[in-house]
Amino acid sequence: MSAPPVLRDVYRTLMERRGDAAASITFDDGPGPIARLDVFVYRPVDPSGLTTFVTVGMASAPMPAPEGGEGGRAELWLSRTGALAEPDERQIAMQLANLAVYPWKTGRAVSWAQIVGFEHDFPTFPGCPAVFLAGPLLTDTPDWLDTCEGKVRVITVVPITEQERAAAATMPPMTFAGNLIESRNVFTAPDPAGA
Template sequence: MSAPPVLRDVFHALRNTWGEEDHGHLFENGPGPLSRLDVLIYRPTGASPMTSFATIGMAVEPMPATPGPGGGGRVELQFARRGGLDQGDEYTIAEQLANIAAYPWITGSQLNWGHTVALGRDFPTFPGCGSVFLSGPLSPEGWDYIPAGDDAVRILNVVPITEAERARARLLPPVEFAQELIAQTDVYTGRADR
């Protein structure tokens, strides 16, 4: 069975911008509409020192529309980690992203820019970061949306944060928190890497 058009549009946007993925992991039989979720991995190159991850599958249907900003909509996740990773770390990060992707259908609550999600454990390769902040574009080149037919797929950038950073995120507007965090730390490395 072929992928729905919205997922093909996301795949082609990634391929046209980032090129062919270096690796990926398939997660099947998720909750609700997530019968299949791919997590694509793009390893560092001379042009980019990042290992980047992107989900494809979360946007198969709009998220549950719960009260608050955003009201559902289609989304996909992206994550970047400075430097290369071994395949074990790549897998555990992909698995964590798949778990975050399932969140709206497990809880019945949407995810949106500015939300924080407690993980119950540290984000892989980010010791001390037991939560994530979901952000819009982290750089001028970053995506906010990917056009998909008559719709748009919002991109949620996953940023691991410490408990102190999560407490700070609750006090500030999301854009202000993201700007402060980027000014104070390299969000693409584990806090112990610095």
């Protein structure tokens, strides 16, 4: 089965912006319209660079929203400092795939400035059982991808601690995002001593 035109557009834009991925991890038979989800892995050129994960498949349909509306289309991006072992890449890809189908499992769309919690820590981010969903944090990350179905939002996934999650509940999302970026490197696991 060929990919829907919207996903071909997402893939084409990704190729133009990032080039070929070092790896692609595929998940089949997801819920709702997510029959297939690919997570592309872009490995760093040098050991201190970023490994970036990008989903392609979440945008195959608009996300469900409360009251039966549509929550728009989105794809997820996550960057992690340093090169990772392949089992760690696979665990991160699996967690992103779970997050990508979250709207269809819960009936709630995801977008910027939201927090989603998990039962366990996010892979390779010990002490981070939740994620903050942000707009672009890097200069090479777009806000939106143009497709035949309109704009697809790019959501940056930032693993956060319980303390950070509690702090987020006390302030506006933009203030929280600014404080978080100033307080630590959001592309690596937080220092347990500083948490």
